[in-house]
Amino acid sequence: MARSIAERKDLLPALTELFRAEGFEGVSLSSIEAASGLARGSLYHFFPGGKAEMATAVLADVEAWFHEHVIAPLENEPAERGIATMADAVETCFAGGRKGCVFAIFALAGKSQRFSEHLKRFFSTWQEALAGALLRAGQSPVAAQAAAEVLIGDLYGALVLSRAMDDPAPFGRALARLRAHHAALGTALA
Amino acid sequence: MARSIAERKDLLPALTELFRAEGFEGVSLSSIEAASGLARGSLYHFFPGGKAEMATAVLADVEAWFHEHVIAPLENEPAERGIATMADAVETCFAGGRKGCVFAIFALAGKSQRFSEHLKRFFSTWQEALAGALLRAGQSPVAAQAAAEVLIGDLYGALVLSRAMDDPAPFGRALARLRAHHAALGTALA
């Protein structure tokens, strides 16, 4: 295990993989030691607040990644291209359905509701940005808002199915729906 | 706390609420003692296999409930009515979006993959039954299969959003979509 870690952000990838896969309660300090190659004392050097601070850092990091790869394209690119960029980013982030979402598992786990501010902000920001793009694509404000909820929900429902079936195919099909039919989807379900 | 518990199945409601809300790792024997009103020794009297056996019993119990209130109606009632019955059952089971699904949180939590047989069976049985109803409603085999996945995914995606936003409305809207547009939905997204 590489032992050249010097910065807090170098730990975030390992932490993210752990929390997205096991949830907050499922991650132990021992598992973090094993995954990061750092001993307990070093982890507390970077995160004096312990496990809760590590989870918060992961949520903030994923949020920042989404802002760059999803929110900003939705806001700044032409609507059709912004949504295509979003699809690519989501596919990358969730490894095409082979990996989970830390926000999803935290949302379903009751004790993780101490992170509810992050959860609400993540999904509402995303929905707002997507609705904005659909608005610019010509949909009505009401329809755009509804379609954004349906499109994001479709991705997360498929993610649950893919994790449950241990098969990335459902998530892949949700991505295909997003790419091929997002306009029809939005109007058909409004 | 009532102390007249004499049967294993009397414990299942409390266990179900615990596991669906906190996930497997989030539930402790102490919390089960508090929720059930029974002491440790009594719990192990009913579930010698401990927490894992309790979780398995919950999964089997929810599965049985779904078989009665969802699967059987989908198989035995006319398609339209079977789907309407399914919508009512799902609304009841998840308290209109105010409560989670034990299969969903287990699906997202990596360590709960030891229950993967239950997870796969639950969702595949449901999808098969729903696809069968859509088939009888006149859809093609391929379209029925795809639409069943989309309809179930729509519900679970909305459940994630409702839990994340702490707002039952997204799940309520998914139920409304299921009830009002399930035929259009199935064909629009095939």
Added chain:
DNA sequence: GTCTATAAAGCGATAGAC
């Protein structure tokens, strides 16, 4: 069938040497 007491292991967190 229900309980208390306890064992053995793991938990998150801290202290302090280097």
Added chain:
DNA sequence: GTCTATCGCTTTATAGAC
């Protein structure tokens, strides 16, 4: 900045009285 050792508590599970 990294580490080991340890504290105090909680965990799951068991034993055995009633």
